[in-house]
Amino acid sequence: MSRLEWRTVNPDGSRRVVVTKELPGDRWLEVLKAADCRVEICTSNDVLTTEEIKTAIGKSCHAAIGQLTEDWGDELFGALKSAGGTAYSNYAVGFNNIDLNAATKHGIPVGNTPGVLTETTAEMAVALTFAIARRTGEAERFMRAGNYHGWLPTLFVGELLKGKTVGIIGAGRIGSAYGKMMVEGHKMNLVYFDLYQNRELEDYISSYSQFLESQGEPAVTCQRAKTVEDLLKLADCVSIHTVLDDTTHHLINSERLSLMKKNALLVNTSRGPVIEEAALVKHCRDNPGFRAGLDVFEKEPNMAPGLAELDNVVIVPHIASATLWTRSGMATMAAGNVAGLLMGYPVWNKPEVLMFLENGAPKAAPSILNAKELKLSFHAE
Numbered sequence: 123m124s125r126l127e128w129r130t131v132n133p134d135g136s137r138r139v140v141v142t143k144e145l146p147g148d149r150w151l152e153v154l155k156a157a158d159c160r161v162e163i164c165t166s167n168d169v170l171t172t173e174e175i176k177t178a179i180g181k182s183c184h185a186a187i188g189q190l191t192e193d194w195g196d197e198l199f200g201a202l203k204s205a206g207g208t209a210y211s212n213y214a215v216g217f218n219n220i221d222l223n224a225a226t227k228h229g230i231p232v233g234n235t236p237g238v239l240t241e242t243t244a245e246m247a248v249a250l251t252f253a254i255a256r257r258t259g260e261a262e263r264f265m266r267a268g269n270y271h272g273w274l275p276t277l278f279v280g281e282l283l284k285g286k287t288v289g290i291i292g293a294g295r296i297g298s299a300y301g302k303m304m305v306e307g308h309k310m311n312l313v314y315f316d317l318y319q320n321r322e323l324e325d326y327i328s329s330y331s332q333f334l335e336s337q338g339e340p341a342v343t344c345q346r347a348k349t350v351e352d353l354l355k356l357a358d359c360v361s362i363h364t365v366l367d368d369t370t371h372h373l374i375n376s377e378r379l380s381l382m383k384k385n386a387l388l389v390n391t392s393r394g395p396v397i398e399e400a401a402l403v404k405h406c407r408d409n410p411g412f413r414a415g416l417d418v419f420e421k422e423p424n425m426a427p428g429l430a431e432l433d434n435v436v437i438v439p440h441i442a443s444a445t446l447w448t449r450s451g452m453a454t455m456a457a458g459n460v461a462g463l464l465m466g467y468p469v470w471n472k473p474e475v476l477m478f479l480e481n482g483a484p485k486a487a488p489s490i491l492n493a494k495e496l497k498l499s500f501h502a503e
């Protein structure tokens with residue numbers, strides 16, 4: 123028997139769709155059923171190898187939904203193409219596990235799941251920020267170990283965030299949502315680094331600042347940093363929200379860490395390799411007042427040697443998008459990508475995608491990354 127187990131939903135469907143993991147919620151299956159799909163789902167928790175996914179695709183497969191832990195490149199897109207496949211969706215907003223050029227070369231449109239993770243992921247970045255600012259990981263371990271023998275003025279003294287400066291690297295949807303949460307919730311000043319100016323964010327913070335002043339409270343500011351270095355020097359707390367590509371790989375290295383304040387906070391909910399993890403371990407070891415909150419790791423599921431022993435680090439297992447609403451929404455979005463393409467619908471080209479979670483969703487594929495390259499038609503409106 124193979125080590126992997128599968129289950130089939132809607133066995134009479136005429137279009138075979140392979141899904142490499144169980145996904146939360148039911149709506150995504152309804153979406154695929156409505157597109158006459160027979161859905162084969164791998165129910166095992168193991169990460170599938172490329173060979174195992176190829177076997178699952180087999181000789182006839184119309185579409186696939188895959189995970190960020192899988193390498194979707196020339197081999198798999200080639201296999202999907204040969205099996206008659208015409209659609210793929212990643213069950214993720216990030217797509218560094220995908221070779222988009224290879225998909226395009228094989229004529230396979232690739233979907234992702236933006237929009238539904240924005241607030242959920244930003245909230246996790248906030249959770250990690252406070253976990254490190256107020257040292258909840260260390261303090262919890264201390265309690266559980268029975269070490270609490272009475273209140274002390276000096277016990278687990280952390281950092282106050284109100285009025286300090288929060289820095290976001292990458293001011294896209296998630297970065298901006300996090301930035302707003304920190305500014306609105308904790309009256310922080312904001313500095314961001316991004317290739318593009320985010321005027322919407324700047325205007326929003328400026329209006330919020332006017333509101334604060336109208337209430338007799340101090341103003342808050344929003345500025346765009348010219349360089350990552352400028353941001354790192356200025357910010358008391360830095361959260362990373364970039365994509366992972368060649369330009370952001372090891373964006374945070376020992377040199378840049380050394381520019382940060384000795385008691386700065388660093389949060390990463392984007393992708394592990396954006397930080398040179400060994401350098402971070404060394405930096406945290408040498409600077410006990412510096413703290414890092416990590417949801418992602420350079421060589422997931424492994425951690426750099428020494429990381430897990432550090433008290434000034436809070437670590438969680440890549441769960442930033444893990445709320446039921448988001449995870450089932452991502453499933454619906456991935457199913458919508460695949461079903462939309464199989465039905466021959468055009469591609470949606472607006473950033474608002476939440477209507478795809480509802481009944482009466484537009485007849486379109488919500489988010490296709492290589493639609494332009496493949497010259498797919500866009501939803502006209």
Ligand code: GLV
Pocket residue numbers: 190213214215216217239443
């Ligand atoms: C999660 O990390 C995602 O990219 O969706």
Ligand code: GLV
Pocket residue numbers: 215236237240294295296297363
């Ligand atoms: C993800 O949704 C982003 O654009 O930040």
